Amino acid sequence: MIIDKLYDSVKDKGFVCVGLDTSLDYIPENIKNKSSNVADIVFEFNKQIIDCTNDITGIFKVQIAYYEAMGLEGLKAYSKTLKYLKEKNALSIGDVKRGDIAATAKEYAKAHFSGDFEVDFITLNPYMGYDSITPYFDYFKSGEKGAFVLLRTSNPGAKDIEYLEYKNEPLYYEIGENIYKMADEFIGECGYSSLGFVVGGTYSEEATEIRERFKKSFFLIPGYGAQGGKAEDIRLYLDDFNGGVVNSSRGIITAYKKHEDGENKFQEYTRQAVENMRNDIYGKK
Ligand SMILES: O=C(O)c1cc(=O)[nH]c(=O)n1[C@@H]1O[C@H](COP(=O)(O)O)[C@@H](O)[C@H]1O
Incomplete structure (x- = not known):
């Protein structure tokens, strides 16, 4: 299962998920000057x-919006980046x-799990x-692919819908419990599911309740860095520094801007x- 590869990768290389949310504004002039071609x-x-x-x-996370915003050249760079990651044995x-009717979801699955x-x-x-999630299941069953479904997001607007009260608790628990049951079909040897x-x-x-209730779920945890997520809070979603990956995009890819050189x-x-x-x-500083 792909989740076993991710579990092993976190064990070897750590829980950081570098977010390649690449905007032209983030790119140093000396890289920009190397070519006139946006994709390059x-x-x-x-x-x-x-x-x-x-x-x-x-693992690396590539946020497609940034590339779509640059049109065809951006999508070329998106594709090239994914191929390079594969070449470097990076996940x-x-x-x-995505989220759409089943027929369309099948096409999204093909678009992002092949080609x-x-x-x-x-x-x-x-x-x-x-029914907007199940069309991806054949790919999870194959053991080659996985997905992270939005449970409780990092934005202030998470309160608008995800926190609506349903059966005396926030709605996202109801959605989470149902998807958690489905995810049982894709549990790897590491004990986590490829559907996280x-x-x-x-x-x-x-945080403690979420980690406890969804024990077999691997988490993608964004919000560290630019959005102000704190290390002590994020630690609660991990399990012995595995069982999740912590994303930071702007905090990493624009870090160089804070230095004169x-x-x-x-x-x-x-x-x-x-x-x-x-x-x-890790709590080392
Ligand atoms: O699914 C996501 O990755 C995601 C979910 C969420 O709740 N909040 C969130 O910020 N993200 C993504 O995580 C990244 C966060 O970027 P930074 O705030 O620059 O670290 C962006 O690519 C967001 O689209």
Whole structure:
């Protein structure tokens, strides 16, 4: 199961998930000056990040919106980045947050689990119902692919719908419990399922309860860094520093901007940002 690969990767390389949310605004001038082609510039930036962090990064998450916003050139860079990750034996999450009727979902599955945009995991939005999630199951059964379904997100608007009261508790528990049952079919040797959840690291009130109730769920935990998620809160969602990956995007890929000599030492500062994040969450600083 793909989740066993992720579990082993976290064991070897740690729980950090580097987010390649690449906007042209984030790219140092000296990389921009290397080419006039947008796809090449974006890929070169991502490649440099991957090269200097791969040995301390459990998985990379590539947020497709940033690439779509750049049109066809952006999607070329998206595809090239995913191929490069594969070449480097790095695992990938395509952050596509899909959710649609079954017939369309089947096409999304094909689009992101094969071909030009193939990734190991994708993100899914369950709010159109369970028939928007089940069309991906054949890929999970194959053992090759997995997904993270939004459970309780990191944004302030999470309160608007996810927290609506249902059977005396927030609605996301009801959705979570139903998907958790389905996820039982895809449990790997590591004890976690290839169908996991996205849990925002910006809230901690229910962290212990969430970890306890969804014991066999692997979590994608965004919100550290730019969104202010705290190490002590995020730790609660992990299980012995595994069982989840902690994403930071802007906090890592724009870290170099905080230094006067940042452009010249782009890779050094990027790696340092991952190391600092690891140490912070491990409680070493
Ligand atoms: O599914 C996600 O990855 C996600 C869920 C969520 O609840 N909150 C959240 O921020 N994300 C994503 O995680 C990344 C966070 O980026 P930074 O805030 O720059 O670290 C972005 O790619 C978001 O789209």
